[in-house]
Amino acid sequence: MAEIVKIRFLLLLPLLIFPSLLPAQEKNIPGKKKVEILHSDEGFFEGDLRRLRFNVRLKHKETYMTCDSAHYYESADLVKAFGNIHIFKGDTLHLYGQHLIYDSRAETAEVSDGVIFINNKTTLYTDHIFYDMANEVARYETGGKILNEDNVLTSKIGIYYTKENILNFKDSVMLVNPDYTMYSDTLVYNTETEIAFFHGPTEVVGDSLRTRCEEGWHDTRNEITLLKGNARVDNLKQIITADSIYYEAENGYGTAFFDVTISDLTRDVIVKGNKAWYYEDPEMFTITDSAQFIQVSDGEFMYLHADTLKSVVSAIDSANDKRLLRAWYGCRLFSDDLQAKCDSISYSLTDSVIKMYYEPILWSEDNQLTADSVFLFTENDAMERMELYNSAFVIEQIDPDRFNQIKGKNLTGYFRENKIYLIEVRGNGENIYYAIENEQLMGVNQSTCANMDIYIEDGNIKRIFMLSSPEGSLDPPLHISASARKLDNFNWLEELKPKDRYDIFRRKK
Numbered sequence: 001m002a003e004i005v006k007i008r009f010l011l012l013l014p015l016l017i018f019p020s021l022l023p024a025q026e027k028n029i030p031g032k033k034k035v036e037i038l039h040s041d042e043g044f045f046e047g048d049l050r051r052l053r054f055n056v057r058l059k060h061k062e063t064y065m066t067c068d069s070a071h072y073y074e075s076a077d078l079v080k081a082f083g084n085i086h087i088f089k090g091d092t093l094h095l096y097g098q099h100l101i102y103d104s105r106a107e108t109a110e111v112s113d114g115v116i117f118i119n120n121k122t123t124l125y126t127d128h129i130f131y132d133m134a135n136e137v138a139r140y141e142t143g144g145k146i147l148n149e150d151n152v153l154t155s156k157i158g159i160y161y162t163k164e165n166i167l168n169f170k171d172s173v174m175l176v177n178p179d180y181t182m183y184s185d186t187l188v189y190n191t192e193t194e195i196a197f198f199h200g201p202t203e204v205v206g207d208s209l210r211t212r213c214e215e216g217w218h219d220t221r222n223e224i225t226l227l228k229g230n231a232r233v234d235n236l237k238q239i240i241t242a243d244s245i246y247y248e249a250e251n252g253y254g255t256a257f258f259d260v261t262i263s264d265l266t267r268d269v270i271v272k273g274n275k276a277w278y279y280e281d282p283e284m285f286t287i288t289d290s291a292q293f294i295q296v297s298d299g300e301f302m303y304l305h306a307d308t309l310k311s312v313v314s315a316i317d318s319a320n321d322k323r324l325l326r327a328w329y330g331c332r333l334f335s336d337d338l339q340a341k342c343d344s345i346s347y348s349l350t351d352s353v354i355k356m357y358y359e360p361i362l363w364s365e366d367n368q369l370t371a372d373s374v375f376l377f378t379e380n381d382a383m384e385r386m387e388l389y390n391s392a393f394v395i396e397q398i399d400p401d402r403f404n405q406i407k408g409k410n411l412t413g414y415f416r417e418n419k420i421y422l423i424e425v426r427g428n429g430e431n432i433y434y435a436i437e438n439e440q441l442m443g444v445n446q447s448t449c450a451n452m453d454i455y456i457e458d459g460n461i462k463r464i465f466m467l468s469s470p471e472g473s474l475d476p477p478l479h480i481s482a483s484a485r486k487l488d489n490f491n492w493l494e495e496l497k498p499k500d501r502y503d504i505f506r507r508k509k
Helices: 002-017
Strands: 034-041 042-046 049-060 065-074 078-089 093-103 109-118 122-134 136-139 144-148 151-155 157-161 164-175 179-189 195-204 210-219 224-234 238-248 253-264 270-278 285-286 292-297 300-305 308-317 320-334 337-346 353-357 361-364 366-371 373-379 382-397 403-415 420-435 441-455 460-466 471-475
Touching: 049 078, 065 093, 078 109, 093 122, 122 157, 144 157, 151 179, 151 285, 210 238, 238 270, 270 308, 270 337, 403 441, 420 460
Parallel strands: none
Antiparallel strands: 034 049, 042 049, 049 065, 065 078, 078 093, 093 109, 109 122, 122 136, 122 144, 136 157, 144 151, 151 164, 157 164, 164 179, 179 195, 195 210, 210 224, 224 238, 238 253, 253 270, 270 285, 270 292, 285 308, 292 300, 300 320, 308 320, 320 337, 337 353, 337 361, 353 373, 361 366, 366 382, 373 382, 382 403, 403 420, 420 441, 441 460, 441 471
């Protein structure tokens, strides 16, 4: 035992006699930029190894390191440090942990056990980190958490480019914000701009908003988002899907492009197109390029196409609003019971009133109806009546040459189970009616009357009631040729009638 004490004393004797040999006074060889040992309470030599204990302080270039103890391998210029590791550079970068391997030649630091990495306003927590100090790149592969302003980001793998203020997260990425949580496969986050770029399947979940996409970016500071690839936004009132969706939350403004679908969950309506613009206050959207409006009611569908569709909401009071859909240029409508064509449509979704302008044409079963303007009224999602204003004209085809015809100033048609059963003509009434019994043509009634009521069964005229001062005659079928039996302004437009839901996109005038 005495011999061991004597050997240790002999080892320490040169340090006591020559203080300049103490580790605290050691300096780098000029040009080598080796690690400097600034201080330690105790120091031991073991060949190439220097053991430093208590309040150890080291320096390499502009980087400082403190710890409880360290092993410095002088020839390799390598440091292994233990306990309360603190690496710092200037006032902005701090790295903490319990174990450190520092290679001064490669300028890399490997820190483990309770790692905390602080750079400006960003704090990283992990169990193990590899920091390339020359290139200012930190990497972890055992899971990590980063705090930046109001955002918390976690992932299994992370790369932090401190010079560029960019974080690259991979595998089980999650970003938690006070307003939402984002899940992604790969996410790149700029700590300076607070913009997150995501790649691979990504989902954002909030109290009143859910989004998903394949890639895009989100500005967490300014609340601006771009979603691309199977993009979807669900705000609990509407679901929007498209190839790409751009939205500014603060301005309440958004756009969507290609395969756009807006589903209104509160009104069972769907809007489709390739280009859409949305404004939150006042609520309004515009959609073009193959624009289509679809209304669903008890399994029945109504399809409307126009060059442009626009939906606006006008506030009536704090508890109610009025939503209006406008369509213009090349409007076509198709449902199983009703088809239509016109140039402009105004549809009040609140009052369920469809107003058609500029050469409107309606087809209800075998009947064609035209006027200067047409209003359609629905109740409980079913057709209730239609009103035709100025130059109302109803045509029913009997055979290729014969047509029942009704004219008047104004006309009102009433529906039962979405089928027209009564037509009221008010003002300047005229009609041509082919009387048929047992599938045999008996005669032709051509008359005029100021007002008349026409009853329809199975889409065909069955009875006509002249209400005031009727004039007319019942002629034999061949008394006048069928082609001559036409009222003024007769125009049979069967070729324009939409044949199915896809035919509404036909451009034929």
